[in-house]
Amino acid sequence: MKKISTIISITATILYIFYSNFTSIYANEINNTENNPFEILCESVVLMDAKTGTVIYEKNSNEILYPASITKVMTALLAIENTTDYDERVYFSEEAVFSLPYGSSNIAMNDGETISMDEAMHAVLLSSANEVSNAVAEHISGTNEEFTKRMTARAKELGADNTNFLNPHGLHDDNHYTTAYDMGLIFREAIKREEFLKYISTISSHVPPTEKQEEERPLNNTNRLIIPGGKYYNEYVIGGKTGFTTPAAHTLVSYAVKDDMELIVVAMKGEKYQPYVDTNILFEYGFNTFRTQNIFDSVSYKKNIDVHNSNGDVTNSFGGYVKNSLSLKLPATFDKSKIQFVEDLTYQNEIKKDDVIGKLTLLYNGYELDVQNIYAVSDVSIIEETEITEEDASESNETRASAFGGNFDINNTGNAILLIIGIVGGLVAVALGIHGIGRLIGRGNRRKYKIDKNLYSSNKHNDLPKKKYKYKH
Numbered sequence: 001m002k003k004i005s006t007i008i009s010i011t012a013t014i015l016y017i018f019y020s021n022f023t024s025i026y027a028n029e030i031n032n033t034e035n036n037p038f039e040i041l042c043e044s045v046v047l048m049d050a051k052t053g054t055v056i057y058e059k060n061s062n063e064i065l066y067p068a069s070i071t072k073v074m075t076a077l078l079a080i081e082n083t084t085d086y087d088e089r090v091y092f093s094e095e096a097v098f099s100l101p102y103g104s105s106n107i108a109m110n111d112g113e114t115i116s117m118d119e120a121m122h123a124v125l126l127s128s129a130n131e132v133s134n135a136v137a138e139h140i141s142g143t144n145e146e147f148t149k150r151m152t153a154r155a156k157e158l159g160a161d162n163t164n165f166l167n168p169h170g171l172h173d174d175n176h177y178t179t180a181y182d183m184g185l186i187f188r189e190a191i192k193r194e195e196f197l198k199y200i201s202t203i204s205s206h207v208p209p210t211e212k213q214e215e216e217r218p219l220n221n222t223n224r225l226i227i228p229g230g231k232y233y234n235e236y237v238i239g240g241k242t243g244f245t246t247p248a249a250h251t252l253v254s255y256a257v258k259d260d261m262e263l264i265v266v267a268m269k270g271e272k273y274q275p276y277v278d279t280n281i282l283f284e285y286g287f288n289t290f291r292t293q294n295i296f297d298s299v300s301y302k303k304n305i306d307v308h309n310s311n312g313d314v315t316n317s318f319g320g321y322v323k324n325s326l327s328l329k330l331p332a333t334f335d336k337s338k339i340q341f342v343e344d345l346t347y348q349n350e351i352k353k354d355d356v357i358g359k360l361t362l363l364y365n366g367y368e369l370d371v372q373n374i375y376a377v378s379d380v381s382i383i384e385e386t387e388i389t390e391e392d393a394s395e396s397n398e399t400r401a402s403a404f405g406g407n408f409d410i411n412n413t414g415n416a417i418l419l420i421i422g423i424v425g426g427l428v429a430v431a432l433g434i435h436g437i438g439r440l441i442g443r444g445n446r447r448k449y450k451i452d453k454n455l456y457s458s459n460k461h462n463d464l465p466k467k468k469y470k471y472k473h
Contacts, residue, residue, distance in 0.1 A: 043269035068243030071170030200239030319377035
C-alpha cells in the first residue's frame with residue numbers, strides 16, 4: 001500500500017511539473033543540450049515575446065537580484081508618463097549632484113544648472129548619468145524618496161511583485177532589488193512609448209552649453225549591441241539599457257525586432273560582456289526556433305449566439321466576430337490542435353453593431369496565449385418571449401382601469417395599494433356575506449324545528465306525517 005501511495009505521489013508531481021505552465025515546457029526544450037548545443041552563463045535570464053508577454057525561455061527568472069543601472073528603465077518610464085513638454089527645464093539641486101559617491105557614472109553636471117527633459121532622457125538612457133537620474137526624480141516628484149515610492153508602485157501595477165526600488169539610478173542598496181522576469185515586464189511597458197524607443201536606439205547625442213558650462217557634453221550609448229562594427233553588434237536589436245555595480249555584476253535589458261517578431265531579453269548577474277553573449281544567443285534562438293503561426297483569421301471565425309428564454313427555448317440569435325486575424329510566435333513543432341478557445345459573453349439586452357459582446361481567450365495547457373474582443377455583427381434586441389413589452393403593459397393597465405371605472409396605472413405605487421385594499425376588502429365582504437347567509441339558514445332550520453315539534457305535541461295534529469329531525473344542541 002505504501003508503494004502504491006509513493007507511485008501516485010511521484011506521478012502527480014511529474015504531471016504538475018509538465019502542465020504547470022507553458023514557459024517551463026519550452027525552457028526544458030531549450031536546455032536540452034542535444035538540440036541546443038549552447039549554455040547560458042548569466043545567473044538569471046528571460047526571453048520574452050514583447051507583444052504578448054509570453055515567456056519563451058527562462059533561467060532563474062524569479063531570483064531576486066540587484067539591477068544596477070537597468071533601474072533607469074523605470075526612471076525613464078515614469079518621466080515619460082509624466083511629461084508633456086520635453087523642452088521643459090530640469091533643475092539640478094545640490095542634493096542631486098553631490099549625494100552620489102565619487103566616480104559613479106555621470107556627465108559632470110553642476111548644481112544650479114538646467115537642461116531640457118529631452119536632453120535629460122538622453123543622458124539617463126545613453127550615458128547612464130546618475131546625477132541626471134536624481135534631477136529627473138526631483139523634477140517629477142519633488143524628492144527622490146517620493147519618486148522611488150512611485151517607481152515601486154508602478155512596478156506592482158505591471159505585475160512586477162518581486163521588485164523594490166530605493167533610488168532612481170541603481171547604485172547599490174541591499175533593499176533595492178528586482179528579478180529578470182520583473183524587469184522584462186517593466187521594459188515591455190517602456191518600449192510601448194515612442195519616446196523611449198527613440199532614446200534607447202540613439203547611438204550618440206549631446207547636451208548643449210548651459211548656464212554654467214560653455215562646452216557641449218557628449219552623450220554616447222553604452223549598449224554594445226547597437227554599435228555597428230562592434231563584436232557584439234546585432235542588427236535586429238533596437239536598443240536597451242546596461243548596468244553594473246560590484247554586487248550586481250553586469251546586467252542588460254534589450255529589445256529586438258525581426259520581421260513581425262518582437263523579443264525582449266533580460267540578462268542579470270553576468271561576468272563582463274557575458275550579458276551580450278547570452279542576449280545574442282537567446283535572440284538567435286527566439287528568431288530561428290519560433291515562427292509566426294496563424295491560429296485563425298477574422299473570416300474563418302464566426303460565432304452564432306443563441307438567445308434562450310427562461311424556459312430554455314431559443315427565441316433569437318445573433319452573430320459575433322473578431323476584428324483581426326490572430327497570429328502567435330510559437331515553436332515550429334507547436335501543436336495548434338491543443339489550443340483551447342474559451343468564449344466569455346457579456347452582452348446587454350440592446351446591442352448595436354460592432355459592440356463588444358465578450359472575450360475570446362486562447363489557452364494552451366492552462367497558459368493564456370492571447371485574449372481578443374468579440375464584436376456584434378449587427379444590431380439586435382434581445383427580448384424573451386415571456387417578457388411584457390411597454391405596449392402590452394399599457395394595454396393591460398387600460399383593461400384593469402376599465403374594471404375599476406377609470407384610468408388606472410398599475411405601475412403607480414399609490415394606485416397599486418388601492419387596488420390591493422379593494423381586492424382584500426371585496427374578499428372580506430364576500431366571506432362575511434357567505435357567513436351571514438349560513439347563519440340565516442341555521443336560524444330558519446332551528447325555528448322550523450321548534451314549530452314542528454309543537455305541532456307533534458298537540459292533539460290537533462296527530463294526523464300529520466311523522467318527520468325525523470336531527471337537532472344539534
